[in-house]
Amino acid sequence: MTIFEAMKARHSVRSYKKTPLDEAAIQTLQAEIDACNKESGLHIQLVTKEPKAFDSLMAHYGKFSGVRNYIALIGKKDATLDEKLGYYGERLVLLAQTLGLNTCWVAMTFGKGAAKSHLSIAPGEKLVCVLALGYGTTQGVAHKSKPMDSLCQTSSPVPEWFQRGMEAAMLAPTAMNQQKFLFSLTGNTVTAKSLGGFYSKVDLGIVKYHFEVGAGKENFNWAG
Numbered sequence: 001m002t003i004f005e006a007m008k009a010r011h012s013v014r015s016y017k018k019t020p021l022d023e024a025a026i027q028t029l030q031a032e033i034d035a036c037n038k039e040s041g042l043h044i045q046l047v048t049k050e051p052k053a054f055d056s057l058m059a060h061y062g063k064f065s066g067v068r069n070y071i072a073l074i075g076k077k078d079a080t081l082d083e084k085l086g087y088y089g090e091r092l093v094l095l096a097q098t099l100g101l102n103t104c105w106v107a108m109t110f111g112k113g114a115a116k117s118h119l120s121i122a123p124g125e126k127l128v129c130v131l132a133l134g135y136g137t138t139q140g141v142a143h144k145s146k147p148m149d150s151l152c153q154t155s156s157p158v159p160e161w162f163q164r165g166m167e168a169a170m171l172a173p174t175a176m177n178q179q180k181f182l183f184s185l186t187g188n189t190v191t192a193k194s195l196g197g198f199y200s201k202v203d204l205g206i207v208k209y210h211f212e213v214g215a216g217k218e219n220f221n222w223a224g
């Protein structure tokens with residue numbers, strides 16, 4: 001499965017089988033986490049065989065069951081942290097999908113305290129979200145998307161790569177499926193803006209990663 005196919009196949013999954021993660025999959029994920037941390041300066045961590053973080057009232061309220069593995073998205077507190085975690089977190093989500101795993105982004109409905117006792121969080125760092133990880137009891141369902149023309153501003157004719165980028169961005173997970181983002185195109189330069197809302201900077205990083213995969217990085221430049 002390619003990363004592009006993974007974007008189409010990925011949906012949030014909240015109920016997982018007891019099957020432990022395949023050792024080779026753990027190694028592949030850990031290598032990618034190490035690469036992401038090296039490239040970004042983030043402090044992302046993989047936790048396996050740990051049921052407590054998803055054994056809280058909040059997690060059950062969020063309809064999670066059987067979560068025993070997660071990726072904790074951690075980094076130094078600054079203005080760029082949320083967007084960076086969104087970008088690198090989604091890179092890990094899509095890799096997990098190609099390895100036959102399912103995931104769900106989780107900002108609220110998990111036990112933060114329980115998770116923190118299994119993590120190393122340095123002074124000045126913050127745990128922003130986790131990615132639930134495992135073999136789903138289902139593959140989830142596709143979310144409803146806003147129409148493309150409400151998510152971007154362009155003047156015609158729209159290049160094919162921009163269209164592919166937008167299709168990919170529309171497949172991206174966003175908090176509560178809010179899709180509060182706007183892409184615009186001037187020449188070869190693409191601007192992606194967050195329109196505010198709950199965790200929308202994390203969402204922005206996620207949709208930018210999808211856009212890059214769909215459009216092809218070689219076809220455009222990001223503004224700024």
Ligand SMILES: Cc1cc2nc3c(=O)[nH]c(=O)nc-3n(C[C@H](O)[C@H](O)[C@H](O)COP(=O)(O)O)c2cc1C
Nearest residue numbers: 011012105106107108109143173174175176177199
């Ligand atoms: C930043 C972020 C935070 C999220 N937090 C939660 C959460 O706390 N609980 C939950 O059940 N789902 C959470 N989600 C999952 C979204 O509800 C889900 O991605 C969205 O409804 C789109 O569905 P899809 O992922 O199946 O495409 C979160 C998603 C994102 C991107």
